Structures are given as C-alpha cells and as structure tokens.
Amino acid sequence: MKASVVLYVIVGIIFAITSIVLGIENWTPEEKTLLLGLQRSTTIPKDQTNAVADNPKAAKLGHQLFFDKRFSESGEIACASCHVPDTYFSDAKQVSEGIGMTNRNAPTIVGATWNKWQFWDGRSDSLWSQALGPIENPSEHGFSRAAVAQIIFTHYKNEYETIFGSMPPLDDYFRFPDNASPLGDEDAKANWQHMTTSDQILVNRIFANVGKSIAAYERLIKPGESRADQYIQALRENRSTDKILKENEQAGMRLFIGKAKCVTCHSGSQLSDQQFHNTGVPMVADLPLDVGRSTVNPQVSSLEFGCAGIYSDNQKVCQTQPVNQGIQAMRAYKTPSLRNVAQTAPYMHAGQFKTLRAVLEHYNEAPKAPMGITEITGLGLNKNELNQLEAFLESLSAAPDSPDALLRNPAQ
Ligand code: HEC
Numbered sequence: 001m002k003a004s005v006v007l008y009v010i011v012g013i014i015f016a017i018t019s020i021v022l023g024i025e026n027w028t029p030e031e032k033t034l035l036l037g038l039q040r041s042t043t044i045p046k047d048q049t050n051a052v053a054d055n056p057k058a059a060k061l062g063h064q065l066f067f068d069k070r071f072s073e074s075g076e077i078a079c080a081s082c083h084v085p086d087t088y089f090s091d092a093k094q095v096s097e098g099i100g101m102t103n104r105n106a107p108t109i110v111g112a113t114w115n116k117w118q119f120w121d122g123r124s125d126s127l128w129s130q131a132l133g134p135i136e137n138p139s140e141h142g143f144s145r146a147a148v149a150q151i152i153f154t155h156y157k158n159e160y161e162t163i164f165g166s167m168p169p170l171d172d173y174f175r176f177p178d179n180a181s182p183l184g185d186e187d188a189k190a191n192w193q194h195m196t197t198s199d200q201i202l203v204n205r206i207f208a209n210v211g212k213s214i215a216a217y218e219r220l221i222k223p224g225e226s227r228a229d230q231y232i233q234a235l236r237e238n239r240s241t242d243k244i245l246k247e248n249e250q251a252g253m254r255l256f257i258g259k260a261k262c263v264t265c266h267s268g269s270q271l272s273d274q275q276f277h278n279t280g281v282p283m284v285a286d287l288p289l290d291v292g293r294s295t296v297n298p299q300v301s302s303l304e305f306g307c308a309g310i311y312s313d314n315q316k317v318c319q320t321q322p323v324n325q326g327i328q329a330m331r332a333y334k335t336p337s338l339r340n341v342a343q344t345a346p347y348m349h350a351g352q353f354k355t356l357r358a359v360l361e362h363y364n365e366a367p368k369a370p371m372g373i374t375e376i377t378g379l380g381l382n383k384n385e386l387n388q389l390e391a392f393l394e395s396l397s398a399a400p401d402s403p404d405a406l407l408r409n410p411a412q
C-alpha cells in the first residue's frame with residue numbers, strides 16, 4: 001500500500017518535471033479551444049460598405065486627414081490629438097478634450113477595424129461612419145461637413161479626384177457655404193437649409209468619402225503579436241510553450257479563462273465578444289448622466305451614414321443588432337478589446353479606474369450597479385491571483401503590426 005503511494009508520488013513528480021522541462025502545459029481540450037480562440041487575427045475583416053476600404057490611395061489620403069488639424073473649429077484638433085500614436089492611439093486622459101470636454105475615455109484605434117460596432121455604446125456600425133461623428137461633435141473637432149468639403153477642395157482636390165472622381169464646383173460659395181450642416185450651430189443649420197437637396201447630397205458624399213478614406217488608413221493600424229499570442233501559437237502547433245510566458249502570466253491566463261470568468265465576455269481574437277454589458281462601473285460625479293447603450297437607436301445601420309443609408313456602398317450586408325434593449329441596455333457598454341490594455345490607462349468608458357489593479361479589484365468585489373443591473377458577481381480571488389491576472393493582462397501588449405511611416409504624422 002505504502003509502496004504504491006510512494007510510486008504514484010514519484011511518477012507524479014517525474015511527470016511534473018518533464019512537463020516543466022519540455023514546456024508542456026496540461027490544458028484540457030476545452031481550455032485549449034478557449035485559448036486558441038484568443039489568438040490574434042491577421043486577416044483584416046472585409047468592409048463592403050466602404051468601396052475604398054482596401055484602396056492604398058484612399059489609405060494615403062486618410063493618413064493625411066487623420067493628422068490634419070485644419071479640420072477643426074480652432075485649427076488645433078485632429079483625430080491624432082486624442083488618438084496619439086505614442087500612446088497606442090489613445091490619449092492617456094480620463095476623458096478626452098477637444099474643442100470642449102467630452103464625457104468619455106478615448107479607446108485605442110489599434111485593431112478597431114475588428115470591432116463590429118464603434119464607440120463605447122456601439123452607436124456606429126462601421127469605421128467610416130464612426131469617423132464622421134467626432135468631426136461634427138462640438139466637443140471634439142467642432143466642424144461642419146460643408147467646411148470639410150471646402151478643405152478637401154482647397155488642399156486635397158487632386159488626391160480626392162483620383163480616388164472618387166471629379167468634385168462639384170465648391171468655389172461657388174452661393175451654392176456651397178463654408179459652414180453648413182444639419183447639425184452644428186444656428187448658422188450652420190440655417191446655411192444648410194438654404195442649400196438645394198441635391199447640393200446637400202453632394203456635400204454629404206464628400207463627407208462620407210472623407211470617412212471612408214480615414215477608415216482605409218485606420219484599417220492598417222493592426223495589433224502586433226503579443227507574447228500571449230506566441231504562447232497560443234506554440235500550443236496550436238503542439239510545440240513547447242516553455243519560457244514564452246512567465247509562470248505567473250501563465251497562471252493568470254488560466255484564471256482568465258477559468259475561475260475569473262473573464263473569457264465569458266473577453267473572447268475572440270480581440271478579447272471582446274462585441275456585445276454590450278453592464279458591469280457595475282461607477283458613475284463619475286461631475287460628468288453628465290451617461291446611460292450607455294440605452295440611448296442608442298437600435299437601427300444603427302439605417303442612420304444617415306450607416307450601413308443601410310444611401311452613402312453606404314453595400315446596403316445588403318448590414319449586421320444584426322445584438323439583442324439588448326430595455327433594462328439590459330441601461331449603462332451597458334461595449335466589451336473593449338484587451339489587446340495592449342496595459343498601455344492604455346485609464347480604463348472604462350469614462351476612465352473611472354487609473355490602473356489595471358483597480359479594474360481587477362472592481363471585478364473581484366462586483367459592487368451594485370449605479371443604474372440597471374450588473375452582470376458580474378464577484379470572484380473571491382486572493383492577492384496572489386490578482387497579481388497573476390494582472391501579469392497576464394500585461395502579456396497582451398505588442399507594438400502595432402504596421403510600417404513605422406503609418407504611425408507618424410505624414411507631414412513631419
Ligand atoms: C477630442 C478627442 C477626440 C478626437 C478629436 C477624436 N476622437 Fe475618436 N474617440 C474619442 C472618444 C472620447 C471616443 C469614445 C467616444 C464614445 O464612445 O462615445 C472615441 C472613439 C473613437 C473610435 C471608436 C473605437 C472603439 O473601440 O469603439 C474610433 C475608431 C475613433 N474614435 C476614431 C477617430 C477618428 C477617425 C477621429 C478623427 C476624425 C477621431 N476619432 C477624433 C476621442 C476623440
């Protein structure tokens with residue numbers, strides 16, 4: 001009896017040592033499937049609603065527009081002011097500041113083309129339609145679509161025309177005022193109403209093409225291969241995973257897909273299920289009330305610049321909305337990607353948490369939601385386990401998989 005116990009122990013120890021030496025981790029088939037699902041995707045998803053999505057000329061133009069501060073009321077704000085290449089295309093602020101203060105934290109755009117829905121509340125259904133939001137938002141660029149068209153006409157006419165064909169006579173200021181939009185200030189609205197419907201459509205088309213060019217550029221800002229990806233690749237090929245991740249990172253990976261239940265929402269190649277959840281994140285006292293997805297039109301694709309709108313290049317490929325309306329939508333936000341998460345503090349839709357540790361403590365404690373019902377239930381993880389999870393999150397970073405030239409202002 002005793003001898004057999006000793007034998008078991010010896011065999012066990014030998015097995016453990018061989019596993020460590022050979023770097024074989026004992027993942028169950030279910031765990032392995034979950035892990036393989038998290039691996040980086042290098043195939044840029046198609047966007048049939050944007051005919052120039054993969055057109056290099058459009059990407060080149062979009063690159064210039066992304067950094068061009070002339071597209072703003074003050075001449076000081078570009079997309080790159082809040083999506084700063086040095087901070088993984090986010091801005092390291094709690095909430096972003098453009099012409100005015102916004103009420104949300106700037107997400108990274110690295111890998112944003114893999115998002116099904118854009119913005120924290122998913123109110124946009126493509127990268128190109130998303131890009132048109134901040135330009136006319138009074139707190140961001142504070143600009144008008146007619147002014148955008150004028151700048152393209154003055155500074156980018158040749159580039160634009162080689163991609164999209166000839167521009168209308170925008171120097172006819174009677175037909176095309178330089179501050180006009182159905183949104184925006186009183187002047188802009190009045191000027192817009194004076195335009196003929198067909199001229200409004202001409203301006204809208206240029207505006208949509210600006211969004212499509214910017215999206216063509218953003219599509220090339222792809223996530224790089226993190227150490228976690230390398231580990232999963234080795235697992236996929238049944239190679240040794242030895243030394244790719246440190247022991248505590250690997251333990252954190254195990255918690256992530258197991259006891260800590262992170263993978264129920266942070267799944268897939270972007271570590272996001274592309275759905276919306278209330279996770280009981282606290283309100284920020286001095287910001288306007290934010291109810292998350294509750295205010296989002298469930299027919300996102302039929303919006304003016306949505307997939308089913310007239311400026312879309314394919315109205316037949318619109319995605320179905322995730323079904324969470326009513327109470328489920330209250331303070332529900334999009335599950336963000338966790339790629340490069342260690343580089344993009346602060347966290348959550350209004351930058352509520354300064355550190356990853358604070359995020360993890362939030363999940364561990366699962367406080368009552370300030371509005372609506374939280375979906376998280378508390379984890380009971382000890383300090384060591386929290387350290388491990390944090391270490392795993394840090395292994396998800398990698399420099400963007402894009403040529404250096406795309407990560408800089410093309411004008412410099
Ligand atoms: C004043 C700062 C600011 C400027 C300027 C700005 N953004 Fe953003 N961006 C944000 C904030 C804040 C959010 C989140 C807003 C929300 O969810 O309501 C965001 C969201 C996004 C998203 C969605 C990412 C995701 O994961 O959902 C993309 C893509 C993006 N911006 C691209 C752009 C582009 C392109 C421009 C220029 C046309 C631009 N931004 C200008 C601050 C800014």
Ligand code: HEC
Nearest residue numbers: 260261262265277281333334335336347348349359363375
């Ligand atoms: C029920 C779904 C769900 C589960 C489970 C979940 N998350 Fe999240 N996660 C979200 C949502 C939704 C947000 C954004 C919430 C917000 O901004 O209000 C988020 C935000 C985050 C952020 C901030 C990212 C950023 O860029 O701001 C981190 C980090 C994070 N989660 C890690 C984890 C970890 C680690 C676990 C497991 C302990 C986990 N999450 C479990 C849905 C979930």
